[in-house]
Amino acid sequence: MATFDRNKKEQEAQKALSKNNYEKAIEAYGALLRHDPRDRRIRQKLADLYQRVNRKDDAAKHYKELARLYGVDGNHRAAIAVYKKLVTLQPADSALVGELAGCYLLAGFTNDAISNYEQAINGLEVRDPKLAAQYCMELQKLKTGDVPLQIRTAELLASSGSQSEAFEVYRAIIADLRRRGRLDEVGRLANQALKLKDDAPDLLQDAAEACLAVEDAAGALRHLQVAYQSDPKDSRTLELLARAFELGEDKAKARPILIALAEVLASKKAYSERVPVLERAIAVGAEDKGLSTQLQKAKIEAQLASFRLTDMDAAKPADEVQVRLCTRMQVFQRYGFGERGLDELMAMDEGTKSAFPVRAQEAEVRISLGQSEEGLEIAQGMLADAGDEIDKLEQRLAVLTGADLSPFFSQIEEAEEPEPDEEPIDIEAMDGLLDDALGGVEEELVAEGDEAASTDQIVEGDEVAAIEQVEEVEDDLFGDDDEEWVDDDDDDAAFDALLKSGGTIAEVDPEEVAAEAEAGADLEEAEGLIAMGMHPQAMELLDGVEGLRAATLLAHCMREQGDAKKAFAHLRDAVDDADESDPAQPGALFELAELAGRAGKHRPALRYLRELQESFPDHRSTEVSARVKALKKVLAN
Numbered sequence: 001m002a003t004f005d006r007n008k009k010e011q012e013a014q015k016a017l018s019k020n021n022y023e024k025a026i027e028a029y030g031a032l033l034r035h036d037p038r039d040r041r042i043r044q045k046l047a048d049l050y051q052r053v054n055r056k057d058d059a060a061k062h063y064k065e066l067a068r069l070y071g072v073d074g075n076h077r078a079a080i081a082v083y084k085k086l087v088t089l090q091p092a093d094s095a096l097v098g099e100l101a102g103c104y105l106l107a108g109f110t111n112d113a114i115s116n117y118e119q120a121i122n123g124l125e126v127r128d129p130k131l132a133a134q135y136c137m138e139l140q141k142l143k144t145g146d147v148p149l150q151i152r153t154a155e156l157l158a159s160s161g162s163q164s165e166a167f168e169v170y171r172a173i174i175a176d177l178r179r180r181g182r183l184d185e186v187g188r189l190a191n192q193a194l195k196l197k198d199d200a201p202d203l204l205q206d207a208a209e210a211c212l213a214v215e216d217a218a219g220a221l222r223h224l225q226v227a228y229q230s231d232p233k234d235s236r237t238l239e240l241l242a243r244a245f246e247l248g249e250d251k252a253k254a255r256p257i258l259i260a261l262a263e264v265l266a267s268k269k270a271y272s273e274r275v276p277v278l279e280r281a282i283a284v285g286a287e288d289k290g291l292s293t294q295l296q297k298a299k300i301e302a303q304l305a306s307f308r309l310t311d312m313d314a315a316k317p318a319d320e321v322q323v324r325l326c327t328r329m330q331v332f333q334r335y336g337f338g339e340r341g342l343d344e345l346m347a348m349d350e351g352t353k354s355a356f357p358v359r360a361q362e363a364e365v366r367i368s369l370g371q372s373e374e375g376l377e378i379a380q381g382m383l384a385d386a387g388d389e390i391d392k393l394e395q396r397l398a399v400l401t402g403a404d405l406s407p408f409f410s411q412i413e414e415a416e417e418p419e420p421d422e423e424p425i426d427i428e429a430m431d432g433l434l435d436d437a438l439g440g441v442e443e444e445l446v447a448e449g450d451e452a453a454s455t456d457q458i459v460e461g462d463e464v465a466a467i468e469q470v471e472e473v474e475d476d477l478f479g480d481d482d483e484e485w486v487d488d489d490d491d492d493a494a495f496d497a498l499l500k501s502g503g504t505i506a507e508v509d510p511e512e513v514a515a516e517a518e519a520g521a522d523l524e525e526a527e528g529l530i531a532m533g534m535h536p537q538a539m540e541l542l543d544g545v546e547g548l549r550a551a552t553l554l555a556h557c558m559r560e561q562g563d564a565k566k567a568f569a570h571l572r573d574a575v576d577d578a579d580e581s582d583p584a585q586p587g588a589l590f591e592l593a594e595l596a597g598r599a600g601k602h603r604p605a606l607r608y609l610r611e612l613q614e615s616f617p618d619h620r621s622t623e624v625s626a627r628v629k630a631l632k633k634v635l636a637n
Helices: 006-018 022-034 040-052 055-075 076-089 094-107 109-122 129-142 147-157 163-179 183-194 199-215 217-230 235-246 251-267 271-283 291-305 322-332 336-348 356-368 372-381 387-401 406-411 428-443 463-479 488-500 512-531 535-542 548-560 563-579 585-598 603-614 622-637
Strands: none
Touching: 006 022, 022 040, 040 055, 040 076, 040 147, 055 076, 055 094, 055 109, 094 109, 094 129, 109 129, 129 147, 147 163, 147 183, 163 183, 163 199, 163 406, 183 199, 199 217, 199 235, 199 622, 217 235, 217 336, 235 251, 235 271, 251 585, 271 291, 291 406, 322 336, 322 356, 336 356, 356 372, 372 387, 406 622, 512 535, 512 548, 548 563, 548 585, 563 585, 585 603, 585 622, 603 622
């Protein structure tokens, strides 16, 4: 057998090329490649020759193998050059564009990777949606937080038949949007996800809550009927059902739902939550002595449950070391860093750790962290040192263990016992109520629901003083950046001026009217971009557009881009300069409250919401009331 002479064969190929004898050159290079299939240089020459003679399929086959070999070598730049040739050879193959994007990413060219992934996805969404979805998932790593891209991923997975994967993607998006308070989008996506799996209770609840936000009680009830059948004792389902019936003319239909909810909350020992539910039950129907008795008892239980070990006289710190340690632990606990408080405790000497005030604080911190057994053990160990306050300590233990609280009622006031023959509500029997409601609900329901009046009350008296004292401690520990970011005095002056200013009627300038019409078109387009999550494009469109509505949209974009401080300053200035009669005023105040609240500036956020309630009571009233209630609770704790 003759020995293969590599040099001679390559000279033969080059001689053929010099005479433009491409077929003979291809034959020679083919022989060389068969002798050494890993020779990148020969494969490149052979692929180039095939391309020259217009044998595109043969050229593509060798280019793909060459790109694979370069990928194995880690030579991604060389692979990019090969894929570019492949894309030119086979422009209809969008999968090649996706592979080119992957090479760009590995080579460190992020922008090129993004543009090529987008091109590949557009080309594949109809012919190969599953592959398009895979490229979407790769692109998400480069465009984190891009909600429209995440939604597109879910849609592509669904159209490719990957229903369960699509459902989980929707679920992840919804969870993120729910955390960010974007309830309108939560409801829309929940409806999309329910098309893939129509019995997911949490998504049925999300869809129902979105319906209630626009006072569509009928739509809410359709979702809640399915959720109720899944779990008739789910507290969120019952709460939403009650709200749906409270929107109707016959509000009394909400009473059995609210009573059932109160029973569920009682079983969970959710004492403070049970009181407003019973108050709502009493408000929607005729007078009921049994309900009034239940409410009286619930109020006493809630009062007993609000007691903490740190409220005991014996739990007052006895020296400066205890004061500092207990205060720091309390503040860390409030801000969700209870573990840090425990770390500080562990660094103290045994004498400080064993002090009654410190043990009381440690027990409450551990309970707040979910370390119930550890907290209970500490509390039980304090019984011997409780002295004449042992009843208070036993009361707290009864709350923590779910024991009967009636033995402690005398510490509050005499409670009237419920009627002995009173029967509990059978919530299984409420299916008929739901069926009846859904049968004629479109004609019955009217838009008149709102949050309970108790949410409009303001924290006063001793609670305000307590808040101010704790805030002083927080300033010492964490620094007082609240006034650096939000100037409360300036804000008050600005709002006083805003309230006192009156709108003036100006002469109509035709050119100004035309300019406003053009700006209005830009604002509509910007709102569309924002709805699609395209905030940089919306900001570009809003550049130079004047007016409070434009300022509000721009501040929203800044917030979503991560610059809340700049957004707040920009929008606050715009509100100061605007007339009270400006129709964009309520939206601007709502956005200001959102910006302040997300930054942890709770007092300014509450002030803006109160101003919104007083001046524009119909603007997103349910959401505003809920946020006011939440902020009061945060400030009062």
